[in-house]
Amino acid sequence: MTKKKTSAPKKRSGPSSHRHTHAQGHCADLLRQLSAYIDDELPSDICREIRRHLGACANCEVFIASLQHTVTLCRHRPAPQLTSVDRMNMRRAILDAANAR
């Protein structure tokens, strides 16, 4: 497993009040690649292009931060654990079922 940092994506310099139609063009293209970006699976030139876009588009920057937070929460969500009694009871049930088949 590749452990990822838990903070939001790095801050970049540049204007953040850029306005455009987010459902089209760069923003929509970026959304398709965000998981690969978060998982460090994209070539460096595409990462650079994405960083440049994020530096100019506050909406996409917020969006990627929330997606990164989602992944972080999933990675850290603890799962309930079995008690030793549960382990023993289930083992017995499995053996009984195996013998019955």
Added chain:
Amino acid sequence: MYRDHVDLIYRYAHRLCGETESAKDLVQETFLNAYQGLKDFRGEAQVSTWLYTIASRACIRMRRKRKGEPEHELSLEEFVPTSEGEFRLQIPIDGLSPEEALQNKELRQALDQAIDKLPQKYRMALVLRDMEGLSAKEVGTIMGLNERAVKSRLHRARLFVRRELSARGITHHDDHKSGGLRS
């Protein structure tokens, strides 16, 4: 094999099923199938990968029996925000460690519910990759998919959970300070 892997498979089963009794049923079904198939196991994969595969198949069978309805596909287009407001929905964990954030009961429940709402094939990809911590290649082996398909499902699953979480409008709580909120 049971002693070494039961905790792993229970954790996976609980994450897939979302509740205790179904998770226990899935664990029993998994080990029963594993014992019956043990003679055919050639050791080409790790035992844990083999058990994850058996558990995944058993889960699909059990769910199909219970629900019987076809699963819907998630399209990427449905996750492209159409308004400034949708773009800017946030998940309130800035400044908190993930462990602290998850002590917020509302956030924890929203996360569990969002994962539970995912169609099964997307949930399985998310659970294996982001919660169990397996590589895309391992997830592909378990789910019988190539890596590209795994990544595609994972991306849609993450976008779905992100939308569900942010749309809930969860605010910062001080639950982690009062404690006692772990399930």
